[in-house]
Amino acid sequence: MEAREQPMEPYPLWDDFNIDIVVKVFAHTALSPFFVFFIPVFYFFQGFRLEAPRVWMPAAYCVALSLFWFLKWYSRLYRNQGSLLFGPAPLDWGEQIIVVTGGSSGVGELVANTLAVRNVTVVVLDVKPIVTENYNIVYYKCDVSKWEEVEAVHKQIVEELGHPTILINNAGVVQGKLILDLTPEDVKQTFEVNTIAHFNTLRAFLPNMIKEKTGHIITMSSVLGLAGAAQVSDYAASKAALIALNDSLRYELDKHYAAPGVRTTLFVPGHILTPMFSRANYPSGRLYQFFFPSLHPVEVAKAVIRAIDDQHSQTVYMPFFANFAPFLRSLPSFLRDFAQWVTHADYTMKGFEKVSGRRADEQLTPSSPTEKSLDSKEK
Known part of the structure; x- marks a missing residue:
């Protein structure tokens, strides 16, 4: 319309704070093997032994994350018959x-x-x-x-x-x-x-x-x-x-x-x-x-x-x-x-009135000045 x-x-892009932004931040921090890798390394160089929970637990978590992202990456590679070593050539737009x-x-x-x-x-x-x-x-x-x-x-x-x-x-x-x-x-x-x-x-x-x-x-x-x-x-x-x-x-x-x-x-x-x-x-x-x-x-x-x-x-x-x-x-x-x-899924269309894709046999009810102007504009 x-x-x-x-x-x-x-x-305002930065005002749209929602779960997607939170997930994106987590994906690049707590769910990123590269980010998590430095946690056990930090504790190890602080003097903790390898068998210490502060070292082996985040290390195990890093391995699990790496396996998850590898399987996700390989699944995509397999679906696209890709090479393990070479990516596709850049698209010539x-x-x-x-x-x-x-x-x-x-x-x-x-x-x-x-x-x-x-x-x-x-x-x-x-x-x-x-x-x-x-x-x-x-x-x-x-x-x-x-x-x-x-x-x-x-x-x-x-x-x-x-x-x-x-x-x-x-x-x-x-x-x-x-x-x-x-x-x-x-x-x-x-x-x-x-x-x-x-x-x-x-x-x-x-x-x-x-x-x-x-x-x-x-x-x-x-x-x-x-x-x-x-x-x-x-x-x-x-x-x-x-x-x-x-x-x-x-x-x-x-x-x-x-x-x-x-x-x-x-x-x-x-x-x-x-x-x-x-x-x-x-x-x-x-x-x-x-x-x-x-x-x-x-x-x-x-x-x-x-x-x-x-x-x-x-x-x-x-x-x-x-x-x-x-x-x-x-x-x-x-x-x-x-x-x-x-999700309010069953009530979002209550009172819905079709605007786009109207056929010749359909009419929009001009119940407001905005709708009247829209109707005349589309005609």
């Missing part, structure tokens, strides 16, 4: 042609503009044009939920720019209705934009990546794809499908197409401060915001670019609490219900 779109304005679906607003717009600064050719596919001053952003009007339009635009892109090397599937829509209130048109739109569009763009842009044995597919899912909630049944189901799609795509590239060099990155973010969820009711209390912070679009954009630069297949959970979402189904029912209650 342009009139209230806070993410596009400067925000100037040679990349990056397609961003839904790139005219929200996270997609920020990603497109940020990539353009790196002298990358960025192709934005959206039903609305992107407003930008970057000369190397090329906009194509395209409803990615329709194969005929994707096929036609793909041919045009190849003729005018060349074959895309990176695909960022970012387009999305949410209805915010109870199951019995969803119309067939609502469900159809949700799955066409959130899920079918991914199959369309993969069908168009993936063949050349497989042929060249290189490329990168970025899939934007959601934490709701791992843990459903009230009033987002269609959205959660469509995002869950993307998680399964990403898994299947990875194994097809590795086992059937013999193209492990085509990387796949799955993003599983929590609430992002974009127009799509601007009418959701998230608690504003400091304690809630500390443990379950909303993501600024710039944080997601930076993570997307970092994932491309890493040239690794991976799954990115953000913010920190999203890492626990895969385990919710394994919890006893009373703990799962407690998690739903403490």
Whole structure:
């Protein structure tokens, strides 16, 4: 919602103190083998013997930490068929042609503009044009939920720019209705934009990546794809499908197409401060915001670019609490219900009104001057 779109304005980075910052500090101190290594060394040179608890206990902890981080590193290396001694060559950004679906607003717009600064050719596919001053952003009007339009635009892109090397599937829509209130048109739109569009763009842009044995597919899912909630049944189901799609795509590239060099990155973010969820009711209390912070679009954009630069297949959970979402189904029912209650998940969409992705048959109720001005602006 342009009139209230806070993410596009400067925000106080250092005022956003939350659990993610605490975890980051711990990761570089108490959970860092390099940092912990100096504790037993300090006590040893203070005169304590090796068998003293002050020496061997932190030393054992350092070994355990080193083993944990080694296994984590090796797992990532194994998934990407990497070398134990040599990392991938630096990505040549100037040679990349990056397609961003839904790139005219929200996270997609920020990603497109940020990539353009790196002298990358960025192709934005959206039903609305992107407003930008970057000369190397090329906009194509395209409803990615329709194969005929994707096929036609793909041919045009190849003729005018060349074959895309990176695909960022970012387009999305949410209805915010109870199951019995969803119309067939609502469900159809949700799955066409959130899920079918991914199959369309993969069908168009993936063949050349497989042929060249290189490329990168970025899939934007959601934490709701791992843990459903009230009033987002269609959205959660469509995002869950993307998680399964990403898994299947990875194994097809590795086992059937013999193209492990085509990387796949799955993003599983929590609430992002974009127009799509601007009418959701998230608690504003400091304690809630500390443990379950909303993501600024710039944080997601930076993570997307970092994932491309890493040239690794991976799954990115953000913010920190999203890492626990895969385990919710394994919890006893009373703990799962407690998690739903403490996160306010089943009530955030109460009174929700759809803003972005409205169809011609939908209208926003102009109950305030802001909404009236927004409605007239979008028309």
